[in-house]
Amino acid sequence: MAESDAIVATQRPATAATLAADLAELGLRADDVVIVHSSLSALGWVAGGAQAVVEALLAVVGAGGTIVMPAHSGHLSDPAAWANPPLPPSWIDVVREGLPAFDQQLTPTRGMGQIVDCFRQHRDSIRSSHPTVSVVANGRHAIEIAGSHPLTPALGESSPLGRLYDADALVLLLGVTHANNTSLHLAEHRADWPGKAIYTEGVPAVVDGKRAWVNYDDLEKRDDDFGVIGEAFAASGGERAGVVGTGRARLCRQRAVVDFAVEWMNQNRPDSLTP
Numbered sequence: 001m002a003e004s005d006a007i008v009a010t011q012r013p014a015t016a017a018t019l020a021a022d023l024a025e026l027g028l029r030a031d032d033v034v035i036v037h038s039s040l041s042a043l044g045w046v047a048g049g050a051q052a053v054v055e056a057l058l059a060v061v062g063a064g065g066t067i068v069m070p071a072h073s074g075h076l077s078d079p080a081a082w083a084n085p086p087l088p089p090s091w092i093d094v095v096r097e098g099l100p101a102f103d104q105q106l107t108p109t110r111g112m113g114q115i116v117d118c119f120r121q122h123r124d125s126i127r128s129s130h131p132t133v134s135v136v137a138n139g140r141h142a143i144e145i146a147g148s149h150p151l152t153p154a155l156g157e158s159s160p161l162g163r164l165y166d167a168d169a170l171v172l173l174l175g176v177t178h179a180n181n182t183s184l185h186l187a188e189h190r191a192d193w194p195g196k197a198i199y200t201e202g203v204p205a206v207v208d209g210k211r212a213w214v215n216y217d218d219l220e221k222r223d224d225d226f227g228v229i230g231e232a233f234a235a236s237g238g239e240r241a242g243v244v245g246t247g248r249a250r251l252c253r254q255r256a257v258v259d260f261a262v263e264w265m266n267q268n269r270p271d272s273l274t275p
Helices: 003-009 016-026 049-061 089-098 114-119 142-146 160-166 184-190 226-235 254-268
Strands: 033-038 066-070 135-139 170-174 198-207 210-219 239-244 247-253
Touching: 016 049, 016 239, 016 247, 033 049, 033 114, 049 066, 049 114, 049 135, 066 114, 066 142, 114 135, 135 142, 142 160, 160 184, 160 254, 170 254, 184 226, 184 254, 226 239, 226 254, 247 254
Parallel strands: 033 066, 033 170
Antiparallel strands: 066 135, 170 247, 198 210, 239 247
16 A cells, blocks of 8 residues: 555554554554564554554553564575566575575565564564574564474474464464464464375475575475464454554464364365365
């Protein structure tokens, strides 16, 4: 949405203070641990933009709370598997050899939005070490959650998602739906369906101080049904919904939505993505 369109669509500008009030009305509290997925444009016109949203989140949970956001960098994956868009075959080896190794400070996110990019630059934020699916955390439990991140399983029990589950964290969706809910990948690791499979991924990483291409096996992820799972979860009464800025927001317990998704996948996932 263009800024002029956002102004026209917004009756009253949001500020860090009004966003904090909206978040508190939704149910976010001091000392909460919460993983946040967001779309700045969905919140209407915000004075200060992404910075105001970050400040509002940190103000509501306070010094005893912890904010976590996905900081994925899918562009540091094997270019042979890229599909949106695919690369010309003659480019693949050149790109694979030329991709820089993941750097927790320098590597940009891809497709995560302005709020995440602002949050990861906060002086107290730390970023986990996974080359493609890192998280950024800020607050009392940041090191516990993001201080280590195994290469595989990238989004499984020993990942930051698993530690969020152990911490009984919340999931906050700001202007987005469960189609963007990364925690549902943890449910994939726990669920069992006929088409569940392992694949080999490759990433540029630092090994013994030098850039190297590293291959590893992990769960073949899919998210095509996350939106459907989320709507079924909402219908079960498992989340609170409200308005933050001018955008729809959802708040729920991560354990509740992950446990629900496990059962849903067990019962409803087919053995193939093909019709």
